[in-house]
Amino acid sequence: MxxxxxxxxxxxxxxxxxxxxxxxxxxxxxxxxxxxxxxxxxxxxxxxxxxxxxxxxxxxxxxxxxxxxxxxxxxxxxxxxxxYLRAVADGCPFPAAALEGRQLHATFLSEQPERSRFAAIDGPSYLPEEFRIGDRVLYLYAPNGLGRSKLAEALHKPAVLKGIAATTRNWNTVAKLVELTRD
Known part of the structure; x- marks a missing residue:
């Protein structure tokens, strides 16, 4: 088998x-x-x-x-x-190789959220932080790290991810998981 x-x-x-x-x-x-x-x-x-x-x-x-x-x-x-993990890494909209692992994060989601859930998030007001929606993943660029990110806080509010299981990993961890799950 x-x-x-x-x-x-x-x-x-x-x-x-x-x-x-x-x-x-x-x-x-x-x-x-x-x-x-x-x-x-x-x-x-x-x-x-x-x-x-x-x-x-x-x-x-x-x-x-x-x-x-x-x-x-x-x-x-x-x-x-x-x-799937390789597709997440390959689909990253940010220059992962040029960033420190603590600056880039992937929030893995149990299901694909509707884009309308993010309508109330005013992206430009959080710059230089940015996020993008992928396939059951949110990519977050937080140059000062996740712990200081106001955008991460906004993205994880119940109105945004209600009913969706979500867990975040920094890019170093994502890269390691891709490596460990290669066939």
């Missing part, structure tokens, strides 16, 4: 002492689900694995249930295949 490589992105874990998910235990969870070649990257909820399952929605639901059962709290997860 042919396997495919995926990245699992867990939202909001290991931040400020809340929702602790040790990476060794996350690897155990993924292995317990029958996935192979499991590895984690950083402490912020990034894992890569191989499986013959092709349905990312089924993989996502299965992982969310397993994480909640193991750790006792719900965590939104996104499971993305390697081809």
């Amino acid at each position: 042919t396997t495919k490589k995926y990245a699992a992105l867990l939202r909001g874990i290991n931040v400020g002492g809340a929702k602790k998910v040790p990476m060794a235990e996350l690897r155990e969870v993924l292995e317990g689900l029958g996935h192979q070649d499991v590895q984690t990257y950083l402490q912020s909820g990034n894992a890569v694995f191989s499986t013959s399952e092709k349905d990312v929605h089924a993989l996502t639901r299965e992982l969310e249930r397993a994480v909640e059962a193991r750790f006792g709290f719900a965590v939104a997860c996104l499971v993305l295949d390697g081809a």
